[in-house]
Amino acid sequence: MTSFSRRALIAAAAASSLSSTLVWPRFGSAAAEPIDLEVETRVLDIAGRAYDADRIVQSSGADGLSFDLSDSFDIRLHNKLDEPTLLHWHGLTPPWRQDGVPDLSQKALPPGQTYDYAFPLTSAGTHWMHSHQGLQEQALLAAPLIVRDPAEADLDEQEVVIMLQDVTFKPAEQWLEDLRGGHGAMMQGTDMDSMDMPPDSDTAMMSMSEGQDMMMEMDGQHDGSDSTSFP
Ligand SMILES: [Cu+2]
Numbered sequence: 001m002t003s004f005s006r007r008a009l010i011a012a013a014a015a016s017s018l019s020s021t022l023v024w025p026r027f028g029s030a031a032a033e034p035i036d037l038e039v040e041t042r043v044l045d046i047a048g049r050a051y052d053a054d055r056i057v058q059s060s061g062a063d064g065l066s067f068d069l070s071d072s073f074d075i076r077l078h079n080k081l082d083e084p085t086l087l088h089w090h091g092l093t094p095p096w097r098q099d100g101v102p103d104l105s106q107k108a109l110p111p112g113q114t115y116d117y118a119f120p121l122t123s124a125g126t127h128w129m130h131s132h133q134g135l136q137e138q139a140l141l142a143a144p145l146i147v148r149d150p151a152e153a154d155l156d157e158q159e160v161v162i163m164l165q166d167v168t169f170k171p172a173e174q175w176l177e178d179l180r181g182g183h184g185a186m187m188q189g190t191d192m193d194s195m196d197m198p199p200d201s202d203t204a205m206m207s208m209s210e211g212q213d214m215m216m217e218m219d220g221q222h223d224g225s226d227s228t229s230f231p
Pocket of ligand 1: 089090091130
């Protein structure tokens with residue numbers, strides 16, 4: 001197993017074109033006031049190029065969230081974007097109204113407004129939170145969400161959480177469009193006759209149109225005994 005020192009890991013993250021988020025342990029008791037958590041935009045310098053990204057940050061400037069299992073999840077979410085957003089607390093089990101999925105658990109949070117969240121934490125773990133609105137997560141709107149097990153407090157270990165996020169200058173919408181359109185375009189543009197198939201192959205490739213049925217013989221007995229129809 002390859003191991004890295006903490007210093008080497010941090011140096012590697014800083015030197016790479018990846019966006020990194022470090023979360024430092026927060027020791028202490030439960031907060032009496034809700035933690036103000038802000039969703040905002042920022043400009044990153046990626047190898048000398050400006051990159052517009054979103055981020056989740058505490059009003060104190062701390063990245064991400066960290067709790068002890070005995071804490072309750074008391075958060076006031078502020079939307080400082082100029083578009084709606086909503087965060088999903090990935091790995092936590094809140095009441096469903098606080099699960100952060102737009103139009104399922106609640107409406108997306110409009111710009112300039114706040115939502116309050118309050119529920120007990122039930123499981124320790126290395127979780128994360130991310131926008132569930134549009135493609136905001138792909139614009140780096142995600143951050144670590146750590147819940148510590150008090151039973152591990154006495155371990156002689158230093159905890160460092162590093163979250164790596166990939167950066168591309170092609171807009172996420174364009175990636176999605178290419179992924180959706182590119183596959184179909186490739187298949188339509190493929191010359192089937194030029195594909196290298198063994199002459200005795202039982203494999204067939206066919207074009208399907210919407211509304212057509214496809215019959216699949218599962219056992220090689222071409223009797224329709226086990227065919228499946230896909231509308
Ligand atoms: Cu999630």
